[in-house]
Amino acid sequence: MTLTQAEKAAVVTIWAKVATQADAIGAESLERLFFSYPQTKTYFPHFDLSQGSTQLRGHGSKVMNAIGEAVKNIDDIRGALAKLSELHAYILRVDPVNFKLLSHCILCSVAARYPNDFTPEVHAAWDKFLSSVSSVLTEKYR
């Protein structure tokens, strides 16, 4: 699944806005994830997952930074996230189904904050982009 030039442009444009609130969006996405899909909390037994917790905000930032890297290197997401891909494959081993769940929650957070920018075309481009990122992060699993 490759992104068209138009899709890449849509991703990059929205990212410019999202980046200004990346930390908050990251934390909100995780909050939505843990609330709607409690089974995802099993990967964070060592975390304080209460709303506004330092760890939640910190981890949200980490996730959004990685997504930012993928946006910056949108023509070579695999190269940009190679280390993260290995981390997820050999150490974290988060079940692949969870990437879809987090992607969905990120889309919800972005849609809620930028409704006018989140047109159907932008929605499609972001869904595809996050799907690409998820693929890269799970491709070394086996």
Added chain:
Amino acid sequence: MVHWSAEEKQLIASLWGKVNVEECGAEALARLLIVYPWTQRFFSSFGNLSSPTAIIGNPKVRAHGKKVLTSFGEAVKNLDNIKATYSKLSELHCEKLHVDPENFRLLGDILIIVLASHFARDFTPACQFAWQKLVGVVAHALARKYH
């Protein structure tokens, strides 16, 4: 039978009260067809679906979106009896329409995103949770009579 807490019922009902069923339904179906183009396979009789603009403006898409979301309203009105509410529709989707139930989950998630974009801050994580539960229950009910 699904158990709904008082809070979940309240979150669902209060949001539903503010939903423009025609607009939201049309938007949800259009986005489904745009974001997951393979879902267009069920709508070959709908005419022009060649671009996002064509899909959004397509009167059959709008009408069908309204129909689908209106039916969803039945679930909201009958939270304690969703299985029975969709029994006949489940048979229809299996025997006549031949729709893979995965599509119900896809549409449910698209609806959630449409609600998020319409209600913004009001669509809190708690609100999303109640609605994810609802779309899940509806999807399950629609798949229940498949054979």
